[in-house]
Amino acid sequence: MLMSRCSRQACLASLPISLNDISMILLPMWPGLVRTSLGNSGKQRFSPLRPTNSCWKGNIKSDDKTFTPATTDFTMSLPLQMDDTKVKRGIVIKDDWPGYNLDLFTYPEHYHEDIENIYIPHGVIMDRIERLARYITEDFEDSKIMVLCVLKGGYKFCADLVEFIKVLGRNSNRYLETRVEFIRLKSYLNDQSTEDLHIIGSSDLSFLRGKSVLIVEAIVDTGKTMKALLKHVETFEPKMVKVAGLLVKRVSNMAESLTNYVGFEIPNQFVVGYALDYNEYFRDLNHICVISKKGKMKYKI
Numbered sequence: 001m002l003m004s005r006c007s008r009q010a011c012l013a014s015l016p017i018s019l020n021d022i023s024m025i026l027l028p029m030w031p032g033l034v035r036t037s038l039g040n041s042g043k044q045r046f047s048p049l050r051p052t053n054s055c056w057k058g059n060i061k062s063d064d065k066t067f068t069p070a071t072t073d074f075t076m077s078l079p080l081q082m083d084d085t086k087v088k089r090g091i092v093i094k095d096d097w098p099g100y101n102l103d104l105f106t107y108p109e110h111y112h113e114d115i116e117n118i119y120i121p122h123g124v125i126m127d128r129i130e131r132l133a134r135y136i137t138e139d140f141e142d143s144k145i146m147v148l149c150v151l152k153g154g155y156k157f158c159a160d161l162v163e164f165i166k167v168l169g170r171n172s173n174r175y176l177e178t179r180v181e182f183i184r185l186k187s188y189l190n191d192q193s194t195e196d197l198h199i200i201g202s203s204d205l206s207f208l209r210g211k212s213v214l215i216v217e218a219i220v221d222t223g224k225t226m227k228a229l230l231k232h233v234e235t236f237e238p239k240m241v242k243v244a245g246l247l248v249k250r251v252s253n254m255a256e257s258l259t260n261y262v263g264f265e266i267p268n269q270f271v272v273g274y275a276l277d278y279n280e281y282f283r284d285l286n287h288i289c290v291i292s293k294k295g296k297m298k299y300k301i
């Protein structure tokens, strides 16, 4: 079987071994730290590797079908430096990444014809968030931060990120206290950004004054939402603001990097799942997937 590899630097989650002991992460796994290190001993235990969360290519036989090998793989970026001046691209997914065949994973049956592929499996999302939690915990100087979750798309990312930050804190001598607040922004209709960017609910963020703030957003695409939000947040004079984006799209007009902690850099494709929607559908899908033409037609407004 043909195996490809994930780079150590970008794929490396919290491992109880030295970097010199391994040359790559072949299969990221989930459950990760949250599930495996719970308990009073604080000791990390490893669960069996599960191929469904893998970062690989090859032929897999299942139900007498041989699935087409993936032609490419997650390609990793340079090592992330905790340096604001460097652009952190996260795990870079190449333009020709075909995703995983739907038959390799489980997902709600009613979406069968509505998604093209499993673009980023849930387990890989979780493993990457675990790593982001560590960057954030090590990076913030304050021991307390205000987490501003951008709804609706960011709710799952925020919940999982904060959970990982808490678990890390309980298992180390660096506990980053998190207070979570929410803001709801809406601008998309179908798969298009519109000129109408609405703050739904209260826009008063005066609780951010003087605080270290982490904005948690599921996706930065055109960057319009994030630019507008950063401008709005700055008016409340926080001490500092950083942005965690699970996905950042590679779009040509994005001149500046708005995101300090990037999960994955992805091509310009409309993705759904893990709380990302298409007209409110697909938020219940746990993987990140590419919507199919049929799906777009079916749920179009």
Ligand SMILES: O=P(O)(O)OC[C@H]1O[C@H](OP(=O)(O)OP(=O)(O)O)[C@H](O)[C@@H]1O
Binding pocket: 150, 151, 152, 153, 154, 185, 186, 187, 188, 193, 217, 218, 219, 220, 221, 222, 223, 224, 225, 226, 277
């Ligand atoms: O970078 P941009 O092109 O501005 O796009 C990013 C925004 O688009 C989505 O929000 P949406 O307006 O769909 O609202 P939702 O989060 O409630 O789904 C997403 O959750 C981001 O907030």
Ligand SMILES: Nc1nc2[nH]cnc2c(=O)[nH]1
Binding pocket: 188, 219, 220, 221, 222, 269, 270, 271, 272, 273, 276, 277, 278
């Ligand atoms: N669901 C979803 N929402 C978005 N908002 C901006 N880009 C996207 C995208 O690719 N998917």
